[in-house]
Amino acid sequence: xxxxxxxxxxxxxxxxxxxxxxxxxxxxxxxxxxxxxxxxxxxxxxxxxxxxxxxxxxxxxxxxxxxxxxxxxxxxxxxxxxxxxxxxxxxxxxxxxxxxxxxxxxxxxxxxxxxxxxxxxxxxxxxxxxxxxxxxxxxxxxxxxxxxxxxxxxxxxxxxxxxxxxxxxxxxxxxxxxxxxxxxxxxxxxxxxxxxxxxxxxxxxxxxxxxxxxxxxxxxxxxxxxxxxxxxxxxxxxxxxxxxxxxxxxxxxxxxxxxxxxxxxxxxxxxxxxxxxxxxxxxxxxxxxxxxxxxxxxxxxxxxxxxxxxxxxxxxxxxxxxxxxxxxx
Numbered sequence: 001x002x003x004x005x006x007x008x009x010x011x012x013x014x015x016x017x018x019x020x021x022x023x024x025x026x027x028x029x030x031x032x033x034x035x036x037x038x039x040x041x042x043x044x045x046x047x048x049x050x051x052x053x054x055x056x057x058x059x060x061x062x063x064x065x066x067x068x069x070x071x072x073x074x075x076x077x078x079x080x081x082x083x084x085x086x087x088x089x090x091x092x093x094x095x096x097x098x099x100x101x102x103x104x105x106x107x108x109x110x111x112x113x114x115x116x117x118x119x120x121x122x123x124x125x126x127x128x129x130x131x132x133x134x135x136x137x138x139x140x141x142x143x144x145x146x147x148x149x150x151x152x153x154x155x156x157x158x159x160x161x162x163x164x165x166x167x168x169x170x171x172x173x174x175x176x177x178x179x180x181x182x183x184x185x186x187x188x189x190x191x192x193x194x195x196x197x198x199x200x201x202x203x204x205x206x207x208x209x210x211x212x213x214x215x216x217x218x219x220x221x222x223x224x225x226x227x228x229x230x231x232x233x234x235x236x237x238x239x240x241x242x243x244x245x246x247x248x249x250x251x252x253x254x255x256x257x258x259x260x261x262x263x264x265x266x267x268x269x270x271x272x273x274x275x276x277x278x279x280x281x282x283x284x285x286x287x288x289x290x291x292x293x294x295x296x297x298x299x300x301x302x303x304x305x306x307x308x309x310x311x312x313x314x315x316x317x318x319x320x321x322x323x324x325x326x327x328x329x
Contacts, residue, residue, distance in 0.1 A: 003084040006054035013056025014311050018191050018217030018292045023164065025093060025191075027286060028307045029059035031221060031295040036076050037067035044299075046080050051301040053088070055308045061193075061219075061295055062127075063097035063138055064119050070102055071126055078127035092133075096123045097168060099138025111141030111149040120156055134190060135162035137178075139169040150178055154185040164190035168221075172206035179214045191217035191292060198266065198281055198328060199225045199259075208290040217292035220285045224296070229281035233260065234267060265327050269320060278303075279310035284324065287316055 015024040030052045036045045049060065066073035074096065085092065098119035101109045108115060120135055135156055137149055153165035165187050167178050175192055182189045192211055194203045200222065211218050224230055233255060263277070270280035285294050296307045316324075 003050055005050075005088065009054055009056045011056070012308060013058075016217075016292045019211065020215030021164070021188070021190050021217065023093070023190060023217075025059050025217070025219070025293040026057050027293055027311055028057055028282070028304075029061055029093075029219060029293045029295050030057050030304070031061045031297050032073045032077060033061075033063070033066050033221075034297050035299045036062075036073040037069065038072040038076070039068060040076075042076055042079070045076055046084065047301060048298050048304065049077075049080055050084060052298070052304050053085070053092075055304055057304070057308070058091055059093040059095070059293065061095045061221075062123075063100070063136075064102045064123050065100050071122070074123055074126040078129070082128055094127070094129065094132050095134035095136060095166070096120070096127075096132050097136035097138040098123075099136070099141070099168070111137055111144040111152075113148055113152040113155070116149065116152040117156060120161055124161065131160055132162050134164045134166050136166040136168045136193060140171075140174050146174070146177055147181055150181040150185065154182065154187040157187045166191045166193065168193035169195070170207075171202075172210050175207060176210045176214070179210070179216055183214075189214075189216050191219055193219050193221055193295070195222045196220035196285055197223045197225045198229055198284055198324070201328075208288055212290045218288070218290045219293040219295055220291065221295045223285045223294045224278055224281055228255065228259070228263060229266070230278040231267070231276060234264065234277075262327060266324065269323060269327075273314070273316075273320070275310065275313050276306055279306055279313060280316070282307055282310050283313065283316055284321075287321070 014027040016027055017024050060077065062074055062077060064071065098116050099111060102119055107118065116137065135153065137153060141149060156162045157165050165182055167175060167189060170178060170192060179189045194207060196203045208218065267277040270277045273280060282294050285291060296303065298304050
């Protein structure tokens, strides 16, 4: 059946300016890290993307290596884009990245100009696009000069293959250097994507300050700590969960009794507020003035609904934030 988006979609979402740029992003963005590879039914991926757009989520975040296998998330997304979203391309923000291992040999990883430009060309082919809206360097490369990596980002923007340049996983000091190089090149850094959640506080150690000072946006990935900050593990480890399957991103060993006791206490605060733990965890990330958007993953449409509905709920009070801090310190 031909897809017709919900005409009320823009009334449900809050859009935030990314730093000092002209670009606004939805406060909730959809990440395609999981559930969009070849091991997932394309019907389910299609349903998630349609539902997200119907709820005002205009930003879809990918990377060259998302799958499994690597590249398949972009291919599947490209197919759904062609079949369902062709006439809505200009309403969408599509991002991709390069920086992790993508193909064999010395040119399929890290941060050389050779790798970044080849990778983006491959990504555009897989998705059937002329350009992406945002292109990220996915992680710092300790060996390639930072100037070379940033010049490659500047080049793809000048070539029209990407509209904006961005970085991910850069620590504060290196992020400040990268932002300055891009500024001098005349292609400002649009946004930085760090890992940030109630259990991952590192961006608070200088990074958020660097971004705010430089007018660069911030979008958090893994804001729910791989599902730990949801009601998924409140009563043990379900057999069909990521932790049970021995994912390298979340395994049972990480769910220590101490950590799960904290999750239970956080859940009690959320319940008192009349919201789900996942909603409170997302609201906690979005409370940061530097934060433009929060990236959620989803395997079912109800998770998208929960995230979007969180935006209508009351913000965390100073007292609640203190209570959360005391619990986690």
